[in-house]
Amino acid sequence: MTTVEEQLFMTEKEELISGSEAVAIACALADVDVITAYPIRPYDTVMQYVSQLKANGAFDCDFIVAESEHSQFEIVKHASSVGARTFCGSSGVGWFYAFEAIAVTAGLRLPVVAMVGNRALDDPGAFGVEHNDALAVRDLGWMLYWVATAQEALDMALMAWRIAEDPRAFLPMALSCDGSFLTHSQAIVNVPTQEQVNKFLPGYERGQLQLHPDNPITVAPQVNEDWLMEIRRQSNEAMSRTPGVIKEVYEEFKQVFGRGDPSPFLEEYMMDDDPDIVLMGMGTLALPVRVAIRRMREQGKKVGFVRLKFFRPFATEEVQEALGGAKAVAVIDRDYSFGSPSSGGVLFNEVRAALYPLDNRPHVVNFIAGLGGREVRVRDVEDMVDITQKAIDTGKVELECNWIGVRE
Amino acid sequence: MTLVRDLPQVRGVKNIPIQEGFTSGHRTCQGCESALTMRLMIKAAGPRTIVVGSTGCMYVANTTYYSTPWVVPWMHTQLGSSGAAATGTAAGLASMMRKGKMKDEPINVIAFCGDGGGVDMGLAGISAALQHEEYNLLILCYDNESYANTDIQVSGSSPWGANSTFSPPGKVHRIMNRRWKKNTAPMLAAGHPSCRYVATACASYGLDFTNKIRRALTIGGPTFIHVIDPCPKGWDYDPKYSHELGMLAVETGLWVQYEIADGELTLSGPSRAIQSGVRSRKPVQEYLQRQGRFAHLNEEDLEFFQSRVDESWDEWWLPGVVPFKRPDEE
């Protein structure tokens, strides 16, 4: 009789699964040691699948249902310190409830991998997607990746441990998966074999930083102003090393599994002819954007799309190269940042800052869309392009931040 | 379930292990009883131990970057995280040992917290940790009855009436802290049938404390020990009296020492003698008047304090332990 594990991972096969399920399968394939759960929609679907996999003997892990998100993230933080491979996750205000633990995990250089099922922040309570939850950790030393498909969720999860646990990084990584679109809809996913994964993903070795009686160290003593800048400088250095690690890992992944984009940082769509207008965004809104671009291309409009995959580390040079040739860039934010420069979204201001050093800066126009899980329609994308075209035509951006699809 | 280290009970104070796991170089106050608690805790547990410490004096004053007093591996955890830290450390070890990723051996996991971290902020996390029968972990709450590291603020474990920077006696309100100290250990013992060992102790009774640490670690599973630590700074007394204040807390019946092992309650030391009537309780005044934090209490306050302590011995079902009134005996 074959075990469930063998049924699942002996042969490469296609499954009809959600992004959450894909990440859960990645947990099993990666032989994660400690996983912590706490319920909140929509990320918790991943933990439902993890618990099923464990219950059915698909893999062996310590699966702990914590009494709060704070404990959930503290538990994996400490498990990681003794050398265990870890996974956890959250959504919306749950992610914020864990914020203290999330901050220190990065400070301690612990390679925890988490899934954020992007969700609007309370109040008012809403289950739909907004990116503000995951984005809140952007300054802390977490690597942040925005997933667009279930396949990408599985692939990037496997890469996440490899990247995070690389001693050059030793930084935590979050996989942002748009609520509903990834957490609750299913797609055909190619599930690799255990053998392939074993070839790609070595065990987590914390080495001289492992907390163990054989390596009696003191971790994170109190510091004062004599030390903190040096410690922050080290973290900054580690984060600056991650693009190199990511490229290396991505290339190897493509070799072992035979799929992937040319760049780990950006997905470029219809960009070969240096279009005048480039749309930019993160996550699953890639879908309506691609459809809209195809329609507009049929109408003869030169429009392209760049999907930013890694928000942290932010691939400054790649972004400059991809967008620098355009006349105007339209940044779509599924987030907000009240009172920020131009009252724009988070991604908008980051992209605009990245383009600032260029000699020929394109116009940058911002669109806030799809908040709370509202649909970003093909028509909305076309509107964005029209507004952006106006900036090109008039030579100036009339309104830097435009809310799209909102009732007056 | 992972292996448990068998630590025999120490017979006689002279047999307390000589090896240190916590040495000098911490920056605590003169006469810091909590530092002594740390030292005796790790003496009892021995070198195959991982200690995780939540924020508080025993973090900030104890381990100041680039040097450490710890011989054993030690890691900081957040103020309310002693339960999660213990669970995470134990789970990481258990998982890797079970899967053959790490040598299988008994490693003690001790997470400590102060009263702010344990009795207040981290109570839910400790409660959750005590439900995990499969993990061997000990949570030690060192209770100096205030948020001492942040400059002495009142906590849920501060005694009634105590002066603190958040409960200063004023011209209109003499008593700013009107809360009675939480009865933490019995609450945890009663609420967690999966927890096989809960005890209260004090480093002034070094041997008793050592043996309670050892019993907790040997029984295994999740366990909890609550220790009272006289704090010369916040309680305001000459540092040389730390030991004596610890003893007075017990002798006045204010701090009751006991252990609850597999559901069986045993009072220890003077608390036992008081319970069995072998000795009588000293007046609480002897303890209160030694401390500056009670300097503003008047006669009426002292009487009130005494009456509450009397009540806990005379009217509670389990004297000094469980605050249910004794059922009518017919």
Add this chain to the structure above:
Amino acid sequence: MSTVAVEVVYRGIFQKTLARNIVRSIVFAARKEGKYGTAFGRYGDSPERNGIPAKQFAIVADDPEELEENLAVYEAQEVDVTINVDDTMCKGIESWAWYGLQPINALTKTGGTLIVTSRQDADALIEDIHQKDQPYNLSIMTSIPSFSGLWVYKDDHTDVRILGALAKVCPQLVSLESMVEAIQDQGWDDLKVRSAERSYDRTTSRPVEPGEGNQEEPFSFDLPGWTTMEEGIVIRGIEQGGGFRGGEEGYQPVRNSVFKKYSTRSMRPIVNFDTCIKCTLCWLQCPDTCFDVTPDGLYDANLESCCGCGVCEAVCPVADCVTMINEAEFNDNDSQYEMWQKDKDDYTQWMTSLIEKQKQVDRTHGFHHVGGYAEEIAEVAED
């Protein structure tokens, strides 16, 4: 342009209110003369620890801009007057947050003054105080150190006596008249005013020549940079100790090599090895792990790590076996056990004389309930 900076070096918690009263009164007094000032405690000393040396500053300038220039630095680089309110800190101070032993006169500027509350004479103090390359003045305010707890202040007039002395040694700061006005403004009674005036009249100082004083190089520590610090905020634990002074028998823990803590001590234990019954209590109850276990089962206080709390004395069941002695009586941290082994009679004689002397003076960290200091203070006020 003239700015005057004053630092008060004090024992954490025990002298916190005292130091605060001094620096605040300086600023109030300066205000009487139309000057601007600021008073602050060094943030790194907070939260203060019982006995661990800490600092507060008062900076006074002619106008706000000049004051601002002096506030642009965290800690004054030099001060006109250093006030040391416990003479045992003349041996140097190690704060809890920073590394190394700072000489008590480190910040005292050329020609500035170090005021010390002490019952020792100048020669005895200078023996302890690290030598400087520049001349400065030493002024002694005859007094036992004023210690009290966190909640109840021992108002024994030490604060105003210091202020009186300060007006004398640093007339460019403020006049005695302004100082008196500041004292009255704070609602303190005439008795305190008289104490300040008396102190002003009695205060003298003597010059200390370059090179005069303790020749010892204070221990220091070079901070490593981010490229050499271990990543992950990790430092190596202390090694497990063993043996005694290199031998197999006994036990000596390895100790923190960069933080020593002995400058926290205002009293130290002295052990009578002949009457010791080896009960273990001093060793067992020491929060600072400072007793080495000798091969013959005695306990030798390691005086680099002893912070002088006195618990060992309190728990010792034998009379005069462990006795806390004023730290000012000692000039080194040498092992008492080795002294005793070398010449037991000599040691006994030395120890006995120290114990006898200690019995003549009342030197405690002090604690009293409200009003409990009254008798003591009455005596001081009479003086």
